[in-house]
Amino acid sequence: MPLSSVGIVRAVTSAEPPGSTSSDPPPGIVVLVSGSGTNLQALLDAARDPAYGLRILAVGADRDGIAGLDRARAAGVPTFVCRVADFPTRAEWDDALAVRIGEYAPAFVVSAGFMKLLGPQVLRDHVVINTHPALLPAFPGAHAVRDALAAGATRTGCTVHVVDSGVDTGPVLAQAVVAILAEDTEETLHERIKAVEHPLLVEIVGRAAREGITVTDGKASIP
Numbered sequence: 001m002p003l004s005s006v007g008i009v010r011a012v013t014s015a016e017p018p019g020s021t022s023s024d025p026p027p028g029i030v031v032l033v034s035g036s037g038t039n040l041q042a043l044l045d046a047a048r049d050p051a052y053g054l055r056i057l058a059v060g061a062d063r064d065g066i067a068g069l070d071r072a073r074a075a076g077v078p079t080f081v082c083r084v085a086d087f088p089t090r091a092e093w094d095d096a097l098a099v100r101i102g103e104y105a106p107a108f109v110v111s112a113g114f115m116k117l118l119g120p121q122v123l124r125d126h127v128v129i130n131t132h133p134a135l136l137p138a139f140p141g142a143h144a145v146r147d148a149l150a151a152g153a154t155r156t157g158c159t160v161h162v163v164d165s166g167v168d169t170g171p172v173l174a175q176a177v178v179a180i181l182a183e184d185t186e187e188t189l190h191e192r193i194k195a196v197e198h199p200l201l202v203e204i205v206g207r208a209a210r211e212g213i214t215v216t217d218g219k220a221s222i223p
């Protein structure tokens, strides 16, 4: 029976199950990146404070030579690269990525500027939180900032959501709004979006680690 037919897609439970003690290590996550990694940096900075309650176990990428991997190495976090081109099929890449992530046994995964659609195996094995630079369901896809400008929208923003099998369709956890200015370019608007995206992602990922996430009937909540 598909999990969705029983209403609960997946629940990640609290960081402190019965019997745990405060000396247990906090839950860990794997972060996936494809580019500059400024959202990753915000998470790395937050995770330096033990009170944040979360460890970044590893950073994975779909390509080499990106600043996001440099940021992870500079913070002493293990990295791995899993390139689509290294596998005969997309399905085999999906399987391999699920295994690479699983080696770290994360509580959940954060897709922070990871520019590949995650496949069914990754999504079966792992709960994934994504950050997207628009107010979903408006402007899904890889060019959300450009699309909002082209549409003449007066406001846009960012969305932190749980990933499902669609393109930026998963249940929303939180959003922040950014006004679009007449003089905005894609670059200036994206920079202002990132200024609100970083603290929002840090807040929601931290709460998800400390309190757990529940996805029921297509709606996501952190208790």
Ligand code: GRF
Pocket (backbone or CB within 6 Å): 033, 034, 035, 036, 037, 038, 039, 040, 068, 112, 113, 114, 131, 132, 133, 194, 197
């Ligand atoms: C972010 O705006 C994210 O929402 C989008 O890609 C951007 C990644 O930026 N998916 P960075 O690599 O975190 O700087």
